[in-house]
Amino acid sequence: MYVLSNFVKVTVPNYLAGLPIPDSFGGWFRLTVRDWIALIPPTVVVGGVSYYAYRSIKRGRVGGRIxxxxxxxxxxxxxxxxxxxxxxxxxxxxxxxxxxxxxxxxxxxxxxxxxxxxxxxxxxxxxxxxxx
Ligand code: FES
Known part of the structure; x- marks a missing residue:
């Protein structure tokens, strides 16, 4: 249980805090190639979760038509x-x-x-x- 707790409370927040997410809209245009590459994994995870949530809702497993x-x-x-x-x-x-x-x-x-x-x-x- 400690491993899971540490992962959720320490590892994930540290990882997210280290992402090069800019503080302003203009900051997106100043990101380097290395910054953009660092943003690919969390973008894939968020996109994947969103896609499967959308599919589940569309198929009627969560709300929607039967x-x-x-x-x-x-x-x-x-x-x-x-x-x-x-x-x-x-x-x-x-x-x-x-x-x-x-x-x-x-x-x-x-x-x-x-x-x-x-x-x-x-x-x-x-x-x-x-x-x-
Ligand atoms: S086709 Fe068999 S239960 Fe619907």
Whole structure:
């Protein structure tokens, strides 16, 4: 724990204090090539964090839409499935990525791999499988 604490309280502040960030707008024009090179690593880190935060928000993991494409012109997407149409099993999509909505077409798999999500379908079945 000491290593982490020292890193956050001493190493990072010392590193940031040593960056050649000018005090005025005109100071940016007086930076040397060496100064600009020193600013590349923190710029890459800030840019990377910002990009992943933006991607997360855009994909709806943090706020935003859940439904990216299904009947967007409707105020609310509601589907009815007649019980006679279920057969033995029916897989209903919960990830909102299926092109066969409201049925699952397996699109949750690529979505889960791309986002780290763990969504999957609701399986409706007529009877519970026999226990082994
Ligand atoms: S495609 Fe959406 S849960 Fe399978």
């Amino acid at each position: 439904n990216p494409m299904i009947r967007l012109d409707e105020k609310k997407v509601v589907d009815f499935v007649e019980i006679e149409d279920i057969g033995e099993k029916m897989y209903l999509c919960r990830c909102w990525k299926s092109k066969k909505w409201p049925l699952c077409d397996g699109a949750h798999g690529p979505h889960n791999r791309a986002t780290g999500d763990n969504t999957g379908p609701v399986v409706i079945r007529r009877s519970k499988p026999a226990e082994k």
